[in-house]
Amino acid sequence: MKFAPGYRRFALPAFVGAALASFVFPPLGAVLLAVGAFVLWFFRDPERSPPDEPGVVSPADGHVSVIRVEDGRVRVGVFMNVTDVHVNRAPVSGAVRTVTHRPGAHKPAFSKDSDRNERVDIEVADERDGEYEVSLIAGAFARRIHSYVAPGDELVRGQKLGHIDFGSRADVLLPPEYGSEDVIVEKGESVRAGETVLARRE
Numbered sequence: 001m002k003f004a005p006g007y008r009r010f011a012l013p014a015f016v017g018a019a020l021a022s023f024v025f026p027p028l029g030a031v032l033l034a035v036g037a038f039v040l041w042f043f044r045d046p047e048r049s050p051p052d053e054p055g056v057v058s059p060a061d062g063h064v065s066v067i068r069v070e071d072g073r074v075r076v077g078v079f080m081n082v083t084d085v086h087v088n089r090a091p092v093s094g095a096v097r098t099v100t101h102r103p104g105a106h107k108p109a110f111s112k113d114s115d116r117n118e119r120v121d122i123e124v125a126d127e128r129d130g131e132y133e134v135s136l137i138a139g140a141f142a143r144r145i146h147s148y149v150a151p152g153d154e155l156v157r158g159q160k161l162g163h164i165d166f167g168s169r170a171d172v173l174l175p176p177e178y179g180s181e182d183v184i185v186e187k188g189e190s191v192r193a194g195e196t197v198l199a200r201r202e
Contacts, residue, residue: 001044001045001046002044002045002046002047003040003043003044003045004043004044004045004086004087004146004163005146005163006043006144006146006163006165007039007040007043010039010043010165011036011039011040011043012036014032014033014035014036014039015032015033015036017029017032018030018031018032018033018035018036042082042086042166043086043163044085045085045087045160046085048089048158048192048193048194048195049158049194049195050157050158050194050195051195051197053197053200054200054201055184055197055198055199055200055201056091056092056132056172056174056175056178056197056198056199056200057089057091057092057157057158057193057194057195057196057197057198058078058089058091058172058191058192058193058194058195058196058197058198059078059088059089059090059091059134059161059170059171059172059193060078060080060084060086060088060089060169060170060191060193061078061080061084061085061086061191061192061193062078062079062080062081062084062169062170062190062191063078063079063081063188063189063190063191064076064077064078064079064185064186064187064188064189064191064198065077065078065079065169065187066169066171066187067180067183067185067186067187069180070173072176073173073174073176074173074174074178074179074180074182074183074199075171075172075173075174076171076172076174076183076185076198076199077137077169077170077171077172078169078170078171078191079168079169080164080168080169080170082166085193086163086164086165086166087160087162087163087193088134088136088160088161088162088163088164088170088193089158089159089160089161089193089194090124090134090155090156090157090158090159090160090161090194091132091134091157091172091198092124092126092132092157092175093126093154093155093156093157094124094125094126094127094132094154094155095124095125095126095152095153095154095155096122096123096124096149096150096151096152096153096154096155097123097124097125097131097151098121098122098123098151099120099121099122099123099147099149099150099151100120100121100122100123101118101119101120101145102118102119102120102121103118104116104117104118104119104138117137117138117139117168118137118138118145119135119136119137119138119145120135120136120145120147120162121133121134121135122134122135122136122147122149122161122162124155126175130175130176130177131175131176132172132173132174132175133172133173134161134170134171134172134173135170135171135172135173136161136162136164136169136170137164137168137169137170137171138164138168139164139166139168139169144164144165145162145164145165146162146163146164146165147161147162148160148161148162149161149162157194158194158195159194170193172198174199177201178199178201182199182200182201182202183198183199184197184198184199184200185198185199
């Protein structure tokens with residue numbers, strides 16, 4: 001099993017503490033061992049393969065929490081709860097134009113106020129599908145967003161974009177060519193990063 005970068009800074013102290021506590025207070029050692037195991041499980045990074053069918057794939061594992069139109073563009077958001085894989089992936093191939101960090105609040109990612117949360121916006125341009133944007137949005141417990149890409153990088157559909165430590169939502173602002181009628185998922189639907197098609201043009 002692969003793990004997302006940064007797992008050691010959380011898992012290692014828990015495992016070291018568990019080893020030391022096992023000699024002094026075994027119950028505490030067991031708790032710290034469980035914490036370390038949870039961290040490894042949370043940072044898991046399984047392999048994913050984009051489907052053969054065309055379309056915009058989900059940037060995250062989780063449940064669709066947002067489908068709305070903003071200034072003529074369709075936004076689809078995926079809420080990641082604690083049981084979901086938190087590695088995010090490119091919905092469409094293209095070249096990274098900008099990567100912008102925006103400081104903000106840490107409201108629950110499923111609330112309307114989360115639009116003002118800390119986030120990283122990744123703008124991508126594709127020759128066929130046009131421009132789109134992925135937003136990695138921190139939640140109530142997330143305190144660090146990790147981007148794996150930089151301006152000028154060439155992405156392929158389903159490639160890893162980044163991850164959020166213990167948080168919480170990933171949105172894709174669809175290319176202008178896509179309309180609401182092209183979205184093929186519904187709110188509450190379970191999706192998988194890099195595999196589930198969110199929108200497809202006929």
